[in-house]
Amino acid sequence: xxxxxxxxxxxxxxxxxxxxxxxxxxxxxxxxxxxxxxxxxxxxxxxxxxxxxxxxxxxxxxxxxxxxxxxxxxxxxxxxxxxxxxxxxxxxxxxxxxxxxxxxxxxxxxxxxxxxxxxxxxxxxxxxxxxxxxxxxxxxxxxxxxxxxxxxxxxxxxxxxx
Numbered sequence: 767x768x769x770x771x772x773x774x775x776x777x778x779x780x781x782x783x784x785x786x787x788x789x790x791x792x793x794x795x796x797x798x799x800x801x802x803x804x805x806x807x808x809x810x811x812x813x814x815x816x817x818x819x820x821x822x823x824x825x826x827x828x829x830x831x832x833x834x835x836x837x838x839x840x841x842x843x844x845x846x847x848x849x850x851x852x853x854x855x856x857x858x859x860x861x862x863x864x865x866x867x868x869x870x871x872x873x874x875x876x877x878x879x880x881x882x883x884x885x886x887x888x889x890x891x892x893x894x895x896x897x898x899x900x901x902x903x904x905x906x907x908x909x910x911x912x913x914x915x916x917x918x919x920x921x922x923x924x925x926x927x928x
Contacts, residue, residue, distance in 0.1 A: 890917055 884892070886907070893903045900918070904911040 887917065887921070890914060891921070894918060 890903055890907060893906060898906070900911055900914050904914045907914070
């Protein structure tokens with residue numbers, strides 16, 4: 767009987783040691799997972815910080831460009847006004863000095879023809895106004911039916927409240 771108790775005691779101790787070993791491994795894995803999550807969180811935070819810094823720098827550059835353009839356009843608009851005043855003054859002098867003689871000035875002709883391409887949205891709306899169906903518009907514009915439906919739905923005129 768004592769042999770049986772001793773064997774059962776060893777078996778129970780073995781099972782307990784095995785379960786303790788499994789539990790220690792699980793705890794170790796959860797600690798490693800937690801550490802990895804902290805590392806990933808810090809990497810994401812660093813990434814967002816660097817991204818925000820890039821956006822701020824880009825905004826600063828954009829502001830400086832806008833300020834330069836504003837100052838440039840202010841400078842040119844004042845120069846244009848001065849030139850227009852000079853031209854008006856010169857044309858009055860020419861009229862006075864020529865006394866009816868025709869001037870040899872001819873305005874420059876347009877050498878380049880400007881072409882107008884309506885936007886994708888305006889083309890879709892125009893086709894819809896002409897009575898084309900959504901399928902026909904999608905085929906004609908070489909786009910998806912769902913894309914055309916969404917475009918028309920988003921830009922749909924709101925209904926009047928009664």
